[in-house]
Amino acid sequence: MAGEVTPTFDCRVAFAETMLELAAADPRVVVVVADTVGSSNLGSFRDAYPDRLINVGIAEQDLIGVAAGLAGAGLKPFVSAAGCFLTARAMEQIKVDLAYSGRAVTLCAQSPGFSYGALGSTHHSAEDLGWLRTIPELTVLAPVDPVDTAGALRWAASHDGPVYVRIGRVKVPQVNPADLAFRPGQAVQLADGAHVTLVATGAMAGAALEARDLLAGAGVEARVLAMASVKPLDRDAIGQAAAETGAIVTVEDALVTGLGGAVAELLAVTRPTPMRMVGIQDQFAPVGDPAYLFEYFGLTPVAIRDAALELVG
Amino acid sequence: MVDSPNVHLLPAPEHELKVLGRTAPGAGRDQVIAHLQAAAREVRRRDVQLVAAAKMGHLGGEFSITDVLVTLYCHVMNVAPGREHDPERDRFILSKGHTAAALYCTLAVAGFMPPEQLRTFVQGGSKLSGHPDRRKLAAVEANTGPLGHGLPIAVGEALGARLAGSARRVYVVLGDGEMQEGSNWEAIMCAGHQKLAALTAVVDANGLQQGARVAETNAVEPLATRFEAFGWRAVEVPGNDIGALLDVFTAGPDPAGRPTAVIARTVKGFPLSFASDQVAWHHKIPDAAQVALALQELEAVA
Numbered sequence: 001m002a003g004e005v006t007p008t009f010d011c012r013v014a015f016a017e018t019m020l021e022l023a024a025a026d027p028r029v030v031v032v033v034a035d036t037v038g039s040s041n042l043g044s045f046r047d048a049y050p051d052r053l054i055n056v057g058i059a060e061q062d063l064i065g066v067a068a069g070l071a072g073a074g075l076k077p078f079v080s081a082a083g084c085f086l087t088a089r090a091m092e093q094i095k096v097d098l099a100y101s102g103r104a105v106t107l108c109a110q111s112p113g114f115s116y117g118a119l120g121s122t123h124h125s126a127e128d129l130g131w132l133r134t135i136p137e138l139t140v141l142a143p144v145d146p147v148d149t150a151g152a153l154r155w156a157a158s159h160d161g162p163v164y165v166r167i168g169r170v171k172v173p174q175v176n177p178a179d180l181a182f183r184p185g186q187a188v189q190l191a192d193g194a195h196v197t198l199v200a201t202g203a204m205a206g207a208a209l210e211a212r213d214l215l216a217g218a219g220v221e222a223r224v225l226a227m228a229s230v231k232p233l234d235r236d237a238i239g240q241a242a243a244e245t246g247a248i249v250t251v252e253d254a255l256v257t258g259l260g261g262a263v264a265e266l267l268a269v270t271r272p273t274p275m276r277m278v279g280i281q282d283q284f285a286p287v288g289d290p291a292y293l294f295e296y297f298g299l300t301p302v303a304i305r306d307a308a309l310e311l312v313g
Numbered sequence: 314m315v316d317s318p319n320v321h322l323l324p325a326p327e328h329e330l331k332v333l334g335r336t337a338p339g340a341g342r343d344q345v346i347a348h349l350q351a352a353a354r355e356v357r358r359r360d361v362q363l364v365a366a367a368k369m370g371h372l373g374g375e376f377s378i379t380d381v382l383v384t385l386y387c388h389v390m391n392v393a394p395g396r397e398h399d400p401e402r403d404r405f406i407l408s409k410g411h412t413a414a415a416l417y418c419t420l421a422v423a424g425f426m427p428p429e430q431l432r433t434f435v436q437g438g439s440k441l442s443g444h445p446d447r448r449k450l451a452a453v454e455a456n457t458g459p460l461g462h463g464l465p466i467a468v469g470e471a472l473g474a475r476l477a478g479s480a481r482r483v484y485v486v487l488g489d490g491e492m493q494e495g496s497n498w499e500a501i502m503c504a505g506h507q508k509l510a511a512l513t514a515v516v517d518a519n520g521l522q523q524g525a526r527v528a529e530t531n532a533v534e535p536l537a538t539r540f541e542a543f544g545w546r547a548v549e550v551p552g553n554d555i556g557a558l559l560d561v562f563t564a565g566p567d568p569a570g571r572p573t574a575v576i577a578r579t580v581k582g583f584p585l586s587f588a589s590d591q592v593a594w595h596h597k598i599p600d601a602a603q604v605a606l607a608l609q610e611l612e613a614v615a
Contacts, residue, residue: 030476054472057506062465062499069469072454073477074400077469092459093496097466101456102448 007206011168012041014146015108018153019045019078023052028076029157030054034063040080040110040167060085064093064105071103076157083109083125083166084116087132098162099138106156106163112142113202113253114297115169117289126280129201129258132164133231139184140231142166142252142259144205145174148228151182159184166202170253170290173206175226185232193221196308197241200251201227201259204278204299208251211304218305220312230259238266242273247311252279253299276307320439322432323366328608330359330421330428336388342559345388349555352383354611356418359431361585361607363414365599367434369443373594375415377519377579378486380553382419385484389562394424397451403481404470406455408463409488409517410444411596416453417441425452461494463487464514468500471512471572482566486515490522492533498543505544510566513573514540517552519581523595540574552577553584584614 023029023045030052037046037055046053054070056062060081067077079086086109087094098105109128116123132140139156141164143149149167156163175190190205191212200208205226212222223245225237242248248267250260260277267273278298285293294300298307333355336348356379364370386392390403407416414434421428433439440449444458455466467485474481487497504512516536520527527533537547546567550557561575581595582588585607588597599607 051476056499056503059499059503061461061496062468062503065462065465065496065500066469066472066503068455069466069471070473070476071469072404072466073470073473075473075476093462093465096456096459097462100446 007171007173009146009172009174011143011146011149011172012110014149015153015167016041016044018150020048022153022157023049026076026157028074030070030075030077032056032063032067032070032077032079034058034060034081034085036081036110039082040108042080060089061093064090065097067105068093068097068101068103071105076104078106078108080108080110082123083112083128084123087125087128091131094132094138095135099135102137103162104160106153106165109164109166111169112166113170114285114290114293117293118287120287121284124285126255128166129230129252129254130261133258133262137161138231139163141184141228142202142230143168143228144201144226145172145176147174147176147178147180148182148226151180152228155182155184168203170203172203175205175209182228184229185234186229187225187227187234187237189237190224190226191222193223193245195220195222195245196247196249196312197223197225197245198249198251198304198308199225199227199238199241199259199263201230203253204251207299207301207304210301211308214301214305215308218309220308222308227259230262233262233266235266238263239270242267242271246273247308248273248275249304249307249311250275250277250279251304253294255280274311276310278304278307320433321436323434323436325432326359326362326366328358328362330355330418330431332424332428333387333422334424335393345559346556349383349387349559352387352422353379353555354614355422356383356415358608358611359418359421359428360414361599361604363418363431363434365601365604368598369435370414371411371596372599373521373581373588373591374409374412374488374517374519376583376585376588377552377581378412378517379415379419380555380558381486381515381517381577382415383422384555384558384562386419386423388559390484391481401479401481404454404467404483406457406463406467406485407445408457408485409460409491410457413443413445416445420452426450460488460491461496464497464500467512467514468504468509471504471509472507474511475509481511483512484515486517488522489516489518489520489533489536490527490530492516492536493531501540501543501545504572508570509572510570513575515575515577517579518576519579521581521590521592521595525592536576537574544571545574546571547574547576549576549578552579585610
């Protein structure tokens with residue numbers, strides 16, 4: 001298993017390649033940025049399609065409104081900007097101009113979670129999953145690897161509605177088969193197990209798989225679900241995991257109001273199940289690089305194992 | 314016929330709105346002005362009855378922008394009932410979405426919806442929300458309500474028109490108080506930089522906002538100078554003068570390629586004696602006597 005979880009991939013590469021692919025396939029695809037060409041790895045897109053990359057400057061509210069207007073003009077806008085500013089600065093535009101208006105705009109949130117490390121909590125996007133999943137009709141995705149990232153973007157290009165996609169920056173392993181066909185609301189079972197289910201999103205799938213190995217050493221068999229789709233949730237996979245394993249650990253590089261909250265809300269109504277939520281509780285981060293912060297917040301295989309053992313140990 | 318059959322209907326108004334449609338092709342200037350003045354009267358007459366019956370609306374701002382709305386919908390814009398999804402239609406965005414009732418009455422007078430549908434305004438299950446909703450009404454281009462949203466969307470529409478190589482135009486109507494929203498200035502900067510000549514922003518400069526005069530709250534003037542400093546062409550116009558509006562809107566895009574700001578100097582509540590330039594009439598509901606007086610005064614204007 002160890003070879004499969006080597007964190008190798010920066011999902012921004014898959015993002016840049018997929019945007020070129022989508023632009024080549026559909027002349028309606030345009031990218032809208034807020035002085036975020038370099039940080040979005042979009043230099044090659046700008047060179048290939050200079051007219052189809054619109055830079056509104058450092059102006060996130062305008063960024064989302066412009067994208068909504070471009071959709072109204074018949075185009076397929078993909079917005080790309082730092083997740084922290086894209087969400088918080090333009091939340092009302094996301095709610096009204098996109099979701100309430102039914103505009104097919106895809107928001108590509110760069111450097112999500114703790115990618116910006118020691119730049120500090122101003123630049124962390126830990127609240128995004130919790131915030132955005134409360135907006136009706138908005139699909140919220142946190143792809144777990146480059147295959148997922150490309151698949152989510154391809155699906156978004158075909159979807160007639162607003163989509164939020166985290167584009168991972170911290171290195172992650174490829175955990176999905178290369179030919180995976182992404183579907184929203186569908187978890188991918190990375191490994192089976194009978195005693196507990198680890199449900200991981202965003203940058204955490206590799207750590208969940210490593211935690212499974214650690215649990216195996218303690219005699220605990222863990223199922224691992226990759227849940228890129230925070231909304232819609234895969235209700236069947238969660239329900240099945242609750243029924244068959246009886247214990248759930250959610251794992252996210254975000255506040256636990258994201259995936260953890262979503263799973264808890266579902267199970268509280270359908271099948272109350274013992275849970276632990278690995279992620280950020282109600283607090284801002286200390287100073288540190290991403291590795292330090294992942295360690296600090298327990299976003300590690302050991303901490304995930306310990307959370308699982310609290311349930312089944 | 315109302316396409317929301319199960320919706321409660323407000324009582325039929327004393328004066329139902331007359332559908333006047335668009336001006337006749339080739340009509341002379343005087344005929345056009347007469348048509349638009351009649352349309353404006355129809356809109357105001359229906360609007361005051363609608364607000365009173367629904368006990369909801371923003372009469373002052375609805376009356377101040379009526380002349381702009383009918384001039385655009387009944388004459389200037391390349392739009393027509395049945396062509397709501399034509400990609401080449403001109404786009405109109407009511408950024409000051411709280412004056413939706415005036416937009417609905419204008420859409421009815423121009424033939425985009427049957428006048429009887431106005432009787433569903435803000436009733437349970439209606440397509441006519443207190444703020445416009447494009448998914449309920451095909452003629453609406455953008456869902457507005459929170460201020461400062463329409464202009465960025467209009468910038469996107471104008472950029473999209475340019476990318477498509479289309480000559481279609483984009484119009485957005487904002488309140489002057491609304492110019493306090495920072496998002497507008499992000500969009501104004503962007504439109505100036507992008508030289509979006511297809512874009513026209515109309516500021517309904519009635520000088521009043523919800524709670525007080527704009528100048529006493531957070532001054533936005535000099536609007537024309539400010540737009541110009543951001544790379545726009547700015548035109549001042551008496552905003553309740555249909556002839557003047559007509560001249561501005563039919564002058565064509567700026568030859569220098571700048572977007573156009575029309576600073577429409579309007580009177581909130583125009584032309585009602587009791588509501589004109591009165592801050593209280595931002596969203597006050599007229600009583601029966603005030604409705605009667607309004608109808609009488611509007612008749613006299615004709």
